Amino acid sequence: GAGVSQTPSNKVTEKGKYVELRCDPISGHTALYWYRQSLGQGPEFLIYFQGTGAADDSGLPNDRFFAVRPEGSVSTLKIQRTERGDSAVYLCASSPRQASTDTQYFGPGTRLTVL
Amino acid sequence: GQQVMQIPQYQHVQEGEDFTTYCNSSTTLSNIQWYKQRPGGHPVFLIQLVKSGEVKKQKRLTFQFGEAKKNSSLHITATQTTDVGTYFCAGTGGGNKLTFGTGTQLKVEL
Numbered sequence: 001g002a003g004v005s006q007t008p009s010n011k012v013t014e015k016g017k018y019v020e021l022r023c024d025p026i027s028g029h030t031a032l033y034w035y036r037q038s039l040g041q042g043p044e045f046l047i048y049f050q051g052t053g054a055a056d057d058s059g060l061p062n063d064r065f066f067a068v069r070p071e072g073s074v075s076t077l078k079i080q081r082t083e084r085g086d087s088a089v090y091l092c093a094s095s096p097r098q099a100s101t102d103t104q105y106f107g108p109g110t111r112l113t114v115l
Numbered sequence: 116g117q118q119v120m121q122i123p124q125y126q127h128v129q130e131g132e133d134f135t136t137y138c139n140s141s142t143t144l145s146n147i148q149w150y151k152q153r154p155g156g157h158p159v160f161l162i163q164l165v166k167s168g169e170v171k172k173q174k175r176l177t178f179q180f181g182e183a184k185k186n187s188s189l190h191i192t193a194t195q196t197t198d199v200g201t202y203f204c205a206g207t208g209g210g211n212k213l214t215f216g217t218g219t220q221l222k223v224e225l
Contacts, residue, residue, distance in 0.1 A: 031211065042119075042203050042215030043158060056212055091157060101146055101165060104213065106157040 002026070004107035006092050012113045013082055021077040021110045025094030032075050033104060034067055035091040043091055049075060082114045117142045117208055121216040129224055134194050136219035138187040138204035145209045147180055147187045153200040194223045
């Protein structure tokens with residue numbers, strides 16, 4: 001079946017602009033996760049959803065970052081007033097349930113470049 | 116907060132040599148997962164360890180979870196060029212939030 005998909009694959013924007021990154025999880029997966037990966041580092045947790053609600057948003061770096069999952073499927077990560085330090089690969093993952101022992105299936109990521 | 120470190124950061128081996136990466140957490144983990152990320156790719160799940168002292172094997176890969184559930188290792192026997200990539204451990208402290216290690220980049224030369 002189809003895996004996790006993310007769009008766009010690449011996004012170049014200017015400092016101060018607003019961007020939206022989209023994630024389509026595997027069909028039927030109730031848990032959805034966002035991570036950010038900077039060059040040469042491991043993925044860094046941002047937020048995860050169980051259904052429509054954000055169960056843990058402790059990884060969001062500041063209030064410029066916000067994510068939604070209104071219908072419990074597709075999620076959008078929104079970044080306001082982008083800064084050059086926001087440049088990274090944003091990864092989305094989904095898992096069947098909310099259990100910590102569930103495998104997380106990662107999408108290909110969106111490479112964000114803030115000029 | 117929870118920190119997960121891996122050593123070494125980089126490893127170059129000749130094809131056929133063995134490789135080991137070590138993962139250490141600052142806190143006790145409820146479980147540990149290992150992922151492989153090829154250059155330009157995304158993390159791909161390899162395995163999960165849950166029990167203290169657990170050892171699992173996948174062909175040439177051997178995974179261990181420490182008795183204290185604060186460290187883990189991945190050992191590859193007789194590396195091949197297809198093993199190239201960055202290996203990450205990732206642990207949870209009881210919730211669903213995965214904390215990834217710093218990763219070990221493996222390069223295999225013919």
